[in-house]
């Protein structure tokens with residue numbers, strides 16, 4: 001069982017008094033715990049943290065200290081890590097369709113490991129970084145993932161050998177295969193299927209003379225949701241056993257994003273308005289869809305709202321602070337009746353939240369404090 005970070009009511013109150021709301025509280029101990037948990041459950045697997053999930057520098061620094069590698073998707077992420085002193089050998093540029101500036105920055109910073117899934121990408125990589133090491137991303141369908149990335153990415157297994165051949169002809173170092181089963185994947189099924197496909201493709205490629213030595217099993221590892229406490233230990237055990245059986249001599253990578261950072265943050269937000277419209281109860285919060293709750297749209301995430309209130313729950317519409325009518329977080333969310341000034345705690349909101357927040361309408365991005373620092377400074381528990 002994996003534990004996660006959740007502030008008490010008393011602490012929420014004290015932090016709101018001290019720092020005002022909205023406020024994101026980020027636990028570095030939880031980052032450490034998540035990294036250690038995955039490293040223990042997937043021994044020998046190189047963990048490339050998917051920076052896109054939460055590029056907070058504190059998280060990146062902590063993971064760098066712990067020995068993590070990094071999955072980067074853009075010029076900006078490569079620059080950020082390079083400025084932090086993280087070596088290019090610790091990065092994979094894992095965006096199947098790379099921009100000209102991304103390839104330029106890869107060359108400048110020395111990043112030489114890439115993923116790709118199409119013929120048109122091969123020449124781009126070969127011209128920018130001659131001899132670069134490449135993993136071909138294979139499509140694995142998984143309708144059970146919360147975010148199905150395979151609609152957009154991944155080469156069909158039938159095309160894999162041809163693409164590897166074209167990459168070799170252009171002088172690239174064909175190192176292996178990768179896949180991503182989709183984000184918040186709630187069972188091991190899709191991994192099991194993907195590993196089977198990859199084993200077959202490894203055999204075919206090895207028979208064709210390729211030195212297939214790396215398999216990247218991507219991200220997708222789930223965190224608890226409101227409705228489901230997934231059996232992460234069981235899932236990782238299934239994956240681990242298959243890796244040992246079918247890929248004993250292969251270097252294995254993974255690209256966890258959500259799992260590493262999803263449980264590290266708590267949002268404290270306040271009720272700033274209440275209204276009854278057409279018999280329907282509305283509550284307005286000081287953080288919204290254009291802020292930390294951007295994950296409602298981009299990540300299809302259903303956030304837990306801890307109101308610390310008892311009493312009969314009613315269905316309510318919960319909206320953000322902007323003047324846009326799109327800024328509605330939930331309809332028919334069951335909550336106890338709320339009043340202006342009530343504090344709401346939102347746990348498990350570290351992934352795909354602040355990373356995609358905007359300053360639309362002039363609302364600043366929600367400030368972030370480090371839990372262990374404020375805990376010690378304010379003598380909190």
Ligand SMILES: Cc1ncc(COP(=O)(O)O)c(C=O)c1O
Nearest residue numbers: 050183184219220255256257258
């Ligand atoms: C290439 C790649 N790797 C890793 C991740 C991280 O996935 P997750 O947060 O589900 O672990 C993503 C997410 O979009 C991705 O696109």
